Amino acid sequence: MGITRTDWSEHYSQGRGFRRPGDGEKRLIVEHAPAPEGGRALDVGCGTGEMSAYLVSLGYEVDAVDAVDAALVRARTDHPDTAVRWLRLDIERDDPAPLDDTLYDLVVFRLSVAFVHDRTRVLHALGRRLREGGTVLIITPLAANTSTEKRRIALDEEEITALTCGWSSVQRFAAGDLAALVLRGPCAGTVATERSVPATGYAVAGALTVVTDAQGRVLLGWSKRGMWEIPGGKIEGAESLDGAGARELAEETGLITTGAGVVAILTDAAQGVPRVTAVVRTAGVTGTLVTAEPEKFTRWEWHDLHGLGRLGPVFTPSAQALNWVWPGVIPGLPPVNAYPVAAELAPVPGEPVEAVRRRHAMTDAVIAGGWTSSTAVQEAMRTVPRHAFAPETDLKTA
Structure with missing residues (x-):
């Protein structure tokens, strides 16, 4: 299990923190991200506020966010005269409403x-909050320089690549x-890419499973081949298409589907080999997400639909499967022949809290304008x- 919010509260309440920014870190900011006139900065996971205070000293207006109240109490106490907007916000899980629509x-x-x-x-969501020419700066320990017991605080080279x-x-x-x-952005567009196909005179048949979470985000894994992929793999023997998708999902991620059905059959060719791909849609999953096959995948992550068009390299069948379920979500894909299948699946629930908030704000504006009675x-x-x-656009625009 990861570190919980309670763990962090105890960490800060006991007077502990993290090492202060060093001279090398400060020089990097001055050289590569100097504060422009009227510049705004966002300090994510601000802790006790040392980096936030330094950014203010450079001329930035600063929003500093942390998921833990105890950290912000320490930050306000340690920097009482520093003009920082301290915000309690879990940048990964919470509605970003406290940030308004500020650009940084x-x-x-x-x-x-x-x-x-x-x-x-x-990161991609925050990238959409950058002003033109804006910068995201990540300062992190490296796994190669970190003891085994502290591995969770550091990134290895594969994680940095992803x-x-x-x-x-x-x-x-x-x-x-x-x-x-x-x-620096904006983030590059998605590129459909391939992986090695075994030399054979026969077609390659596989099943790919489209899985969403309670917020409507879709699951993808960063593979050892250097691309994003949805769960799936080859069909074994005479197993059913939806059964193959459910099996691959469990083997790769540890998640168990509560219901799945084939929604389409896609056919194309890779390196001259015919390829048949079953697109399997889950009605829901149970279990804990894990990287069950680390020899194949570095990590699994949930992704917003409106961010799928800017992921970087995505395995071509995965991109085509996603684009089948949500037409237009990934533009510019190579051609594929698609054959829809009438699957009896219950509607999949879930949407971001931000989407609900923005939809109500839009409705209130329409009503206030007298445009609907x-x-x-x-x-x-x-x-x-x-x-x-x-799905091809951001939540605010939608």
């Missing part, structure tokens, strides 16, 4: 990104024994998940 010139993760599970999703995938510009620097990653229309506007019909 700099977003900093100092010694905190290793504790975020869905790192790619979170973390930086999809950004237009990636620079890496050393800050003592820490690694500093300078990411029908109670039925107003109720439809409050309940229909508009973003589900425009």
